[in-house]
Amino acid sequence: KAGVTQTPRYLIKTRGQQVTLSCSPISGHRSVSWYQQTPGQGLQFLFEYFSETQRNKGNFPGRFSGRQFSNSRSEMNVSTLELGDSALYLCASSQGSIETQYFGPGTRLLVL
Amino acid sequence: GNSVTQMEGPVTLSEEAFLTINCTYTATGYPSLFWYVQYPGEGLQLLLKATKADDKGSNKGFEATYRKETTSFHLEKGSVQVSDSAVYFCALQETSGSRLTFGEGTQLTVNP
Numbered sequence: 001k002a003g004v005t006q007t008p009r010y011l012i013k014t015r016g017q018q019v020t021l022s023c024s025p026i027s028g029h030r031s032v033s034w035y036q037q038t039p040g041q042g043l044q045f046l047f048e049y050f051s052e053t054q055r056n057k058g059n060f061p062g063r064f065s066g067r068q069f070s071n072s073r074s075e076m077n078v079s080t081l082e083l084g085d086s087a088l089y090l091c092a093s094s095q096g097s098i099e100t101q102y103f104g105p106g107t108r109l110l111v112l
Numbered sequence: 113g114n115s116v117t118q119m120e121g122p123v124t125l126s127e128e129a130f131l132t133i134n135c136t137y138t139a140t141g142y143p144s145l146f147w148y149v150q151y152p153g154e155g156l157q158l159l160l161k162a163t164k165a166d167d168k169g170s171n172k173g174f175e176a177t178y179r180k181e182t183t184s185f186h187l188e189k190g191s192v193q194v195s196d197s198a199v200y201f202c203a204l205q206e207t208s209g210s211r212l213t214f215g216e217g218t219q220l221t222v223n224p
Contacts, residue, residue: 004155033210043201043214056209090155097210103148103156 001027004093004104012110018079021107025072025093031055032074033101034066037088046089049074050097078109086111114139118202118215125222131189133218135176135202138183143204145169145178145185146212150199159187159200192222 005024013019025032033056034046045058049068066076072093078085088108092101119134137145144163148156160169165180174189185202202215 006155031210033212035212042216043203043212045211045213048210050210056211058211092156092212094210098144098205098207100144100146100158100161101205101210101212102158105155 004091004102006089006091006104006107008107009105010108010110012112013081014112015081015083017081018077019081019109020075020077021089021091021109023074023076023091023093023104025074025091026102029093029095029102030072031094031097031099031101032068032072033092033094034074034076035090035092036060037090037106038086043090046076048097055097081111083111085109114143114204114206114213116202116204116213116215118200118218121217122219122221125192125220127194127222127224128191129222131187131192131196131220133187133200133202133220135185135187135215136183137185137202137204139204139206139213141207142180143206145176146203146205147174147176147185147187148201148203148214150201150217152198156201192220194222194224196220197222 031050033048048056068074088106090106092103147159160171162169162178
């Protein structure tokens with residue numbers, strides 16, 4: 001069974017721009033969660049989607065948003081990028097909300 | 113709120129040495145506990161998990177026991193290899209949802 005895939009793997013943007021990241025979960029998994037990883041803050045939960053509905057949200061500003069499609073694929077969007085948004089963005093999928101999460105390789109975003 | 117505390121790193125060992133990485137947590141209820149490993153340039157891989165008190169998770173020679181009385185989930189391995197060099201994250205997941213709360217991570221380097 002294929003693992004979680006994320007695209008793109010690397011991205012360079014400038015301040016003020018917006019970015020969309022994509023995540024394809026493991027086949028059969030209906031829950032997708034997003035995390036931000038930075039050297040200073042570590043791993044922080046962004047949000048979780050299950051059956052196209054946001055179930056849970058972390059403590060991030062409204063510039064961070066996401067959605068999930070009927071095939072469980074998910075996208076997250078960051079608008080008006082700031083330098084501090086430079087991070088590794090990790091997507092994780094699970095069969096259900098309280099099941100074990102399996103992570104993708106991440107998208108490394110650099111904001112200049 | 114929930115929190116996870118890991119022993120400060122980095123940890124440097126010689127091959128075949130014994131490894132312990134301490135992890136303690138604060139949570140309401142009875143969370144599930146996990147160890148994830150991250151190799152350079154990659155996402156997180158699930159190493160092992162335990163879902164209730166006194167459960168022992170094990171995988172690839174690594175073990176950890178869910179100790180409710182001491183709120184701990186220490187990671188151990190009897191004989192480390194150079195290929196075990198990575199960053200190790202302890203995490204908890206609430207019973208009510210998907211959010212993973214991570215520790216700071218511990219960098220392990222194993223020298224030949």
